[in-house]
Amino acid sequence: MTTNYTKLPAILLLEDGTVYHGKAAGKIGTTTGEICFNTGMTGYQEIFTDPSYFGQIMVTTNAHIGNYGIHDDETESGNIKISGLVCKNFNIAYSRKLSSESIQDYFQEENIVGISDVDTRSLVRHIRDKGAMNAIISSEILDVEVLKQKLAEVPSMDGLELSSKVSTREPYFYGDSNSTYRVAVLDLGVKKNILRNFDNRDVYAKVFPAKTSFKEMEAWQPHGYFISNGPGDPAAMPYAIDTVTEILQADKPMFGICLGHQLLALANGIRTRKMFNGHRGINHPVKNIILDRCEVTSQNHGFGVVAEDIEKSDKVEITHVNLNDQSIEGIRVKGKKAFSVQYHPESSPGPHDSRYLFDQFVTSLQN
Structure with a gap:
């Protein structure tokens, strides 16, 4: 189980120009998708692997994600389907003895980029008021202007066959x-x-x-x-x-x-x-x-x-x-x-x- 993971800086940029700063979670890299939020307090692994979330960056409103680890029986498909994760606390240490690995190991194996230590209450209020929009997460590019250029190339979910x-x-x-x-x-x-x-x-x-x-x-x-x-x-x-x-x-x-x-x-x-x-x-x-x-x-x-x-x-x-x-x-x-x-x-x-x-x-x- 990964316990000595060093949290590097990461950026979340929304399509309307709003920027959130946080810490890298999962794989170091860059990912894009339509940002959305889920209010469930449990079931994060089922959410990650639900094919309906393909092409979307997930914001979890529950404060702790990863706290009960990863279990093979709790997947809804063969691999993670979300494009990226935004959360408050990305808990690498987990409490459940039946779990097989940490969320950090899981995300690295599945090449999933995320960002933690974000004020998700503020973010969800913003999305709720402004509506669904595209977003980009990066822990390798910290230049907002470069991220804006990359985000401009992402197609809208409206009209996409996935x-x-x-x-x-x-x-x-x-x-x-x-x-x-x-x-x-x-x-x-x-x-x-x-x-x-x-x-x-x-x-x-x-x-x-x-x-x-x-x-x-x-x-x-x-x-x-x-x-x-x-x-x-x-x-x-x-x-x-x-x-x-x-x-x-x-x-x-x-x-x-x-x-x-x-x-x-x-x-x-x-x-x-x-x-x-x-x-x-x-x-x-x-x-x-x-x-x-x-x-x-x-x-x-x-x-x-x-x-x-x-x-x-x-x-x-x-x-x-x-x-x-x-x-x-x-x-x-x-x-x-x-x-x-x-x-x-x-x-x-x-x-x-x-x-x-x-x-x-x-x-x-x-x-």
Whole structure:
């Protein structure tokens, strides 16, 4: 375990010219991405490895990151997906005996650049007021003018297609081949705990690359389809919108989470748009207006569906709403076994209030 790490100076520069000075964390280097913040107090390793965060610099609002170390079972994908980390305290020493290594060793192995000793309360307030923007972290270039030039070359997240960059390259199976049900998973950045939830419900999953056609997936003869979470702008993914449209036309059971929710909306003529800040945390209150009950949810998204379009639509209806800002958190297609939610019912990290949605989907496969 690394304990004698010398903290070198580092700089965080935001797109609007705001500069924060701190200490190097992880690999010495330079990284860029869209800056966002997550309010969860636990689950930093799951956040780091969530493919939906690809291309983003993560600000953690909890004061201590790394304090319980790194554990192999707490990853949501094969490697770290965030572009960089901003935190207050980067704790190299850790307390959990089951952990295998420190966060510093982990970041160095994964070539992740970060910055610590930053006033994250001030930073989050700034992002909250000014909105999402690109940023650059560097512990090797300390000239702000040079960093401004590099940052100017970074594209906006609005209009970026990123799912094909994090999706599996080859199909693979997850679960017991003797399970009762087969579900085709369109991998746009799927989390491991989503697949575990299927496996726990007598489902054998075949995970397909992002640009797989409906015809190829249908050849496996699945009982239903799952459209996963993932990074980037859903409107920049015509290939996935076409696939979801074909699944609907074939009248197959379908369940979408996060990006999958946005794609289901787009396939029904409902627009999506980039949010001012997005929702990222594990305590977002959502109301299921069909069941008239509330649930505390885990969320991670920077795009959302346009509520006015849904209200005018004769194809879909609203099933869930966010109690903080009244944004749309769930829809279902009228007359079909197709539904989606904007949040993460598999949690990891987060509460398990919403895992009933997996049961709801499996029930739809039975008929």
